[in-house]
Amino acid sequence: MTTVYTNIKELFQIRDASIKRVIGSQMKECPSIKNAFIKIKDGVIEDFGIMSDLVVVENQDQIVDVQNTIVTPGYVDSHTHLVFAATREKEFEDRINGLTYEQIAARGGGILNSAARLQNMSEDELYEQALIRLKEVVKTGTTSIEIKSGYGLSMEGELKMLRVIKRLKETELSPGVFMSIKATFLGAHAVPLNYKDNKQGYVDFIIAEMLPKVASENLADYIDVFCEKNYFSVSQMVQILEAGAKYGLKAKVHVNQFNALGAIEKAVEHNAISVDHLEVLEDEDLISLSNSNTIATALPSCSFFLGLDYTPVHDLMDKDIAVALASDYNPGSTPSGNLNFVFSLACIKMKMTPQQAFNALTINAAAAVELDESVGSITKGKRADLLFFKNIDDLAGIPYNFGTSQIDKVMISGTFM
Ligand SMILES: N=CN[C@@H](CCC(=O)O)C(=O)O
Numbered sequence: 001m002t003t004v005y006t007n008i009k010e011l012f013q014i015r016d017a018s019i020k021r022v023i024g025s026q027m028k029e030c031p032s033i034k035n036a037f038i039k040i041k042d043g044v045i046e047d048f049g050i051m052s053d054l055v056v057v058e059n060q061d062q063i064v065d066v067q068n069t070i071v072t073p074g075y076v077d078s079h080t081h082l083v084f085a086a087t088r089e090k091e092f093e094d095r096i097n098g099l100t101y102e103q104i105a106a107r108g109g110g111i112l113n114s115a116a117r118l119q120n121m122s123e124d125e126l127y128e129q130a131l132i133r134l135k136e137v138v139k140t141g142t143t144s145i146e147i148k149s150g151y152g153l154s155m156e157g158e159l160k161m162l163r164v165i166k167r168l169k170e171t172e173l174s175p176g177v178f179m180s181i182k183a184t185f186l187g188a189h190a191v192p193l194n195y196k197d198n199k200q201g202y203v204d205f206i207i208a209e210m211l212p213k214v215a216s217e218n219l220a221d222y223i224d225v226f227c228e229k230n231y232f233s234v235s236q237m238v239q240i241l242e243a244g245a246k247y248g249l250k251a252k253v254h255v256n257q258f259n260a261l262g263a264i265e266k267a268v269e270h271n272a273i274s275v276d277h278l279e280v281l282e283d284e285d286l287i288s289l290s291n292s293n294t295i296a297t298a299l300p301s302c303s304f305f306l307g308l309d310y311t312p313v314h315d316l317m318d319k320d321i322a323v324a325l326a327s328d329y330n331p332g333s334t335p336s337g338n339l340n341f342v343f344s345l346a347c348i349k350m351k352m353t354p355q356q357a358f359n360a361l362t363i364n365a366a367a368a369v370e371l372d373e374s375v376g377s378i379t380k381g382k383r384a385d386l387l388f389f390k391n392i393d394d395l396a397g398i399p400y401n402f403g404t405s406q407i408d409k410v411m412i413s414g415t416f417m
């Protein structure tokens with residue numbers, strides 16, 4: 001049976017299958033059809049077009065009149081830390097009272113605080129909590145997601161997190177419906193206390209012990225490193241990326257959040273799928289990225305929450321670098337996985353047009369997790385992961401109504417959630 005959704009006010013982000021990402025001036029366009037229909041069969045987009053071209057096959061097509069709703073592909077959140085054990089409100093208050101994120105981390109808070117909490121939580125409880133968050137972000141329009149480890153910082157802790165992510169991948173959100181989830185191994189998120197005076201020893205442990213185990217259980221799609229002062233150096237990032245590559249793990253890395261250390265050039269040399277954060281960017285970083293296929297991912301909710309500079313996305317887009325936007329959902333720097341808010345911040349704070357920001361949240365975000373063959377646009381053969389918006393007249397209505405979700409319904413694989 002095919003279901004045909006009719007009388008769509010405007011169907012956005014329609015793309016030919018050959019378009020895998022958009023750059024430069026292409027980012028200003030978000031192709032659409034007014035007064036449209038979309039046909040879905042077995043969870044996949046079979047056809048779409050203008051209403052006057054619709055041919056209905058009796059006894060085969062079920063018609064659903066969506067009465068002037070705007071329809072778009074679902075958001076792809078290409079950078080999250082959605083599996084964690086506890087929130088960190090105390091640090092939030094500390095920051096209000098004047099401490100910086102770095103000062104809190106130097107006192108043993110931050111990522112180490114999350115690691116301590118995670119150590120004492122069972123895999124089952126961690127899974128239950130993460131599933132609640134996952135269902136929550138689906139409601140605000142996220143239909144594909146990447147999730148990192150990185151709060152374990154020990155063999156058991158990292159494996160526990162990655163096994164939770166694997167269980168989320170295998171979880172039916174509705175009968176027969178699974179979310180597309182990518183898992184990233186971020187053992188090098190911070191230096192655990194037992195390696196406090198031996199950072200290289202921890203890097204060696206990641207490479208010699210953790211990675212082989214993660215790979216043997218097939219628990220990760222990507223490898224990540226937090227390359228930053230007081231965390232991991234560029235040379236340590238390179239060691240880890242090279243070791244990961246031997247197991248077929250491609251790189252997605254945290255770089256240039258507080259300092260430009262030259263990590264982007266090295267990440268690009270190691271064929272990173274994406275470099276993420278980029279609040280601080282130098283000319284050399286732009287040059288490296290502009291000669292590469294690496295996607296630049298901005299995380300404006302993190303800048304908002306920590307009061308950091310916003311990623312200079314126009315410098316990136318002006319150099320024809322593909323830009324994606326993601327939430328960075330985590331308990332320390334971004335306790336929100338709401339991509340509608342990311343959309344608003346991108347427009348309001350980073351001066352992206354609604355079309356640029358929407359491209360960065362869909363087609364380019366899908367490319368940043370190598371899901372561009374299956375999601376991220378309205379394309380025949382792609383998964384029917386769709387958002388239905390009521391009470392807005394245009395794409396701009398989404399970021400304009402900041403702080404609220406205008407989404408009426410979310411569909412994953414042809415099923416309403
Ligand atoms: N910067 C590194 N990692 C996370 C924050 C982790 C935390 O504070 O718990 C981020 O991307 O913002």
Ligand SMILES: [Zn+2]
Pocket residue numbers: 079080081254328330
């Ligand atoms: Zn992050």
